[in-house]
Amino acid sequence: MRTARLLLALPGVAAIVWGVLLLLDRPDGLVSVLVWAGGAVLVHDLVVAPLTVVVGLGLGRLLPPATRAPTLLLLAGWALVTVAVSAVLSGQGGKPDNPTLLTGHYGLAWGVLSLLVAVALAVLVVTGVRRERRRTSAPS
Amino acid sequence: MRLPRVEDFEARARGPRLTARVGTWLGVAFGVCFLTGMWSHLQYDPPAWAPIGPRPTSLYRWTQGLHVATGIACVPLLLVKLWSVFPRLFARPPAGLRRLALHALERWSIAVLVASALFQLVTGLLNVVQWYPWSFSFRPAHEAVAWVAIGSILVHVAVKLPVVRQTFAPEDTEDGDGDGDGTGAERAGAPGRRAVLATALGASAVATVLTVGQSVPWLRRVSVLAVRDGTGPQGLPINRTARAAGAVDAATDADFRLEVVHGDRRVTLSRAELAALPQRTHRLPIACVEGWSRSATWTGVAVRDLLELVGAPAASTVRVTSMQTRGAFARSELPAVFVEDHRTLLALELEGEPLDLDHGFPCRIIAPNRPGVLQTKWVRTLEVRA
Numbered sequence: 001m002r003t004a005r006l007l008l009a010l011p012g013v014a015a016i017v018w019g020v021l022l023l024l025d026r027p028d029g030l031v032s033v034l035v036w037a038g039g040a041v042l043v044h045d046l047v048v049a050p051l052t053v054v055v056g057l058g059l060g061r062l063l064p065p066a067t068r069a070p071t072l073l074l075l076a077g078w079a080l081v082t083v084a085v086s087a088v089l090s091g092q093g094g095k096p097d098n099p100t101l102l103t104g105h106y107g108l109a110w111g112v113l114s115l116l117v118a119v120a121l122a123v124l125v126v127t128g129v130r131r132e133r134r135r136t137s138a139p140s
Numbered sequence: 141m142r143l144p145r146v147e148d149f150e151a152r153a154r155g156p157r158l159t160a161r162v163g164t165w166l167g168v169a170f171g172v173c174f175l176t177g178m179w180s181h182l183q184y185d186p187p188a189w190a191p192i193g194p195r196p197t198s199l200y201r202w203t204q205g206l207h208v209a210t211g212i213a214c215v216p217l218l219l220v221k222l223w224s225v226f227p228r229l230f231a232r233p234p235a236g237l238r239r240l241a242l243h244a245l246e247r248w249s250i251a252v253l254v255a256s257a258l259f260q261l262v263t264g265l266l267n268v269v270q271w272y273p274w275s276f277s278f279r280p281a282h283e284a285v286a287w288v289a290i291g292s293i294l295v296h297v298a299v300k301l302p303v304v305r306q307t308f309a310p311e312d313t314e315d316g317d318g319d320g321d322g323t324g325a326e327r328a329g330a331p332g333r334r335a336v337l338a339t340a341l342g343a344s345a346v347a348t349v350l351t352v353g354q355s356v357p358w359l360r361r362v363s364v365l366a367v368r369d370g371t372g373p374q375g376l377p378i379n380r381t382a383r384a385a386g387a388v389d390a391a392t393d394a395d396f397r398l399e400v401v402h403g404d405r406r407v408t409l410s411r412a413e414l415a416a417l418p419q420r421t422h423r424l425p426i427a428c429v430e431g432w433s434r435s436a437t438w439t440g441v442a443v444r445d446l447l448e449l450v451g452a453p454a455a456s457t458v459r460v461t462s463m464q465t466r467g468a469f470a471r472s473e474l475p476a477v478f479v480e481d482h483r484t485l486l487a488l489e490l491e492g493e494p495l496d497l498d499h500g501f502p503c504r505i506i507a508p509n510r511p512g513v514l515q516t517k518w519v520r521t522l523e524v525r526a
Contacts, residue, residue, distance in 0.1 A: 001301065001302065001305075004298075004301060005298040005299075005301050006298070008294045008295070008297050008298035008301070009294065009295050009298035009299075011291075011294055012290075012291045012292065012293070012294030012295035012296075012297075012298060013291065013295060014291070015287045015288070015290050015291030015294065016252070016287070016288050016291035016292055016295070017291075018287045018291075019256075019284050019285060019286070019287030019288035019289075019291060020284075020288065022280065022283065022284035022287060023281070023284040023285070023288075025280075025284075026276070026277065026280050026281070026284075028275075028276075029275060029276025029277055029280075029281055030276075032274045032275040032276040033259070033274075033276050033281050033284075033285065035274075036259055036262065036263070036274055036276075037255040037256060037258070037259040037285065038255060040255060040258035040259055040262055041251065041254050041255045041258060044222060044254070044258060045229065048219070049222065049223065049226045049229075052223060053149070053226070056151060057150075060330065063329075064329075065329030066329065067329075068329035068330060068331075069329055069330060069331040069332070069335060072330075072331055073331050073335055073336070073339045076336075076339055076343075077339045077342055077343045077346070080215070080216035080219055080220070080339075080340070080343035080344075080347070081216065081343050081346050081347045081350070083215055083216070083219065084212055084215035084216055084343070084344075084347035084351075085212075085347055085350060085351060085365045086265070087265040087266055087268060087269045087271070087367075088269060088351075088365055088366075088367060089365075090269070090271070092266075092269065092271045092273075093266065093269030093270050093271030094269060094270060094271075095270060095380075095381070095384060097381045097383050097384055098378055098379075098380070098381050098384070099372075100368060100371060100372035100373075100377035100378045101269070101270060101367065101368060101377070101378075101379075102269060102367060102368075103366075103367075103368055103369040103371060104364055104365060104366060104367075104369060105364075106364075106365055109350075109364035109365055110365065
């Protein structure tokens with residue numbers, strides 16, 4: 001175990017040092033790199049992660065237990081896919097004189113995807129609430 | 141108000157078992173992304189030891205398509221992995237100077253890991269849509285931080301190896317379904333660990349399929365969120381137009397002459413004279429560093445045939461100079477191993493028609509297994525390197 005850990009850690013440290021040397025090689029862009037790397041962490045830790053905790057807790061309380069898990073997971077899956085494709089949804093990038101880049105109807109495609117997810121979520125919630133009612137109103 | 145503690149977070153799926161499993165998938169995806177990325181960086185200035193040549197013809201198309209696809213696949217995996225350990229951010233530092241120092245060191249290594257991993261994914265995704273809202277140069281920064289990221293992953297795995305081994309050991313808890321530890325009533329109905337893992341992998345797969353059509357032709361119709369659908373003038377996308385490259389005037393000049401230079405021997409050829417030379421037609425892919433690729437049929441003069449006109453050996457390294465006046469890669473170096481291959485063309489035609497201005501009219505380089513940025517367009521000079 002000790003050998004395995006050393007065999008991983010030593011080249012790891014070497015790679016980090018090499019990366020830092022490469023960064024220092026171009027000092028003009030260094031501040032911008034640090035701002036973007038640090039900024040990404042801050043956005044995640046201060047915005048994205050707290051938001052998922054709050055949404056998870058809130059919906060966890062509101063949703064009927066029977067469909068809580070599938071509803072939360074479907075919502076999470078939708079959000080994860082949305083973040084992964086956010087570059088084309090941003091409306092940024094591309095070049096005005098190059099129509100071969102950003103060729104798709106991204107808003108429409110994402111809208112249809114989101115609509116399908118919304119319908120599935122609604123079905124899950126409605127069936128969950130019904131099942132819950134039947135359970136609580138059933139004579140014991 | 142007080143800062144939350146680790147115990148305050150109640151999702152029962154969270155825990156080392158989930159983290160280790162998502163981490164394994166993420167590690168594999170990140171590893172493939174790193175290796176294919178480094179392979180791509182090697183293309184720009186191939187070292188002698190690197191087996192980079194015209195065969196396999198579609199190798200770069202595959203490695204770079206894989207690079208962008210695995211990068212996108214990493215996004216959901218990284219977010220779920222960070223979610224699974226988020227409560228640990230609030231772990232209180234231990235007492236004792238030595239333990240405190242170790243704790244601080246581990247914290248810092250994780251900060252570097254998260255920062256570099258997020259940096260790679262964010263910059264990579266924005267580069268694909270050619271959006272550069274920063275002041276560093278993309279390629280060197282993406283390469284340097286890749287080393288930091290892969291290094292901190294290795295260090296992280298080394299640190300966590302005992303935990304990882306433990307989590308992959310067979311479970312012997314009473315919670316036989318392996319869904320986590322919490323089975324309390326207040327947690328009823330909360331997603332389990334396996335379901336969260338499945339969601340992460342599912343989201344990763346869906347995001348990949350929705351975007352990978354730019355590299356995988358038969359998925360184009362499904363990939364409704366792909367950056368490119370493979371269309372363009374003469375059925376081929378463009379990365380930089382003639383206007384953007386500032387090449388319009390020179391390229392459309394009727395007095396255009398190609399220069400082939402070998403020491404003090406020099407031959408100049410008009411486009412008509414080029415077209416009168418023996419032509420070769422090959423079907424070759426064009427594969428961009430941004431991940432898109434497409435095969436096309438190119439017709440033109442083999443570069444080695446042009447070298448013959450100035451008495452240079454076929455196995456010569458050739459410096460290619462473009463007429464473009466703006467942007468990087470106005471010059472490229474064509475290593476001898478590519479020049480030797482008769483499929484390395486100075487192309488005049490695409491799909492049987494004269495090249496579109498945006499595809500490099502009057503003539504451009506097209507070689508098998510090269511990154512798109514090195515397939516120099518609007519060529520003015522071919523110079524044999526001594």
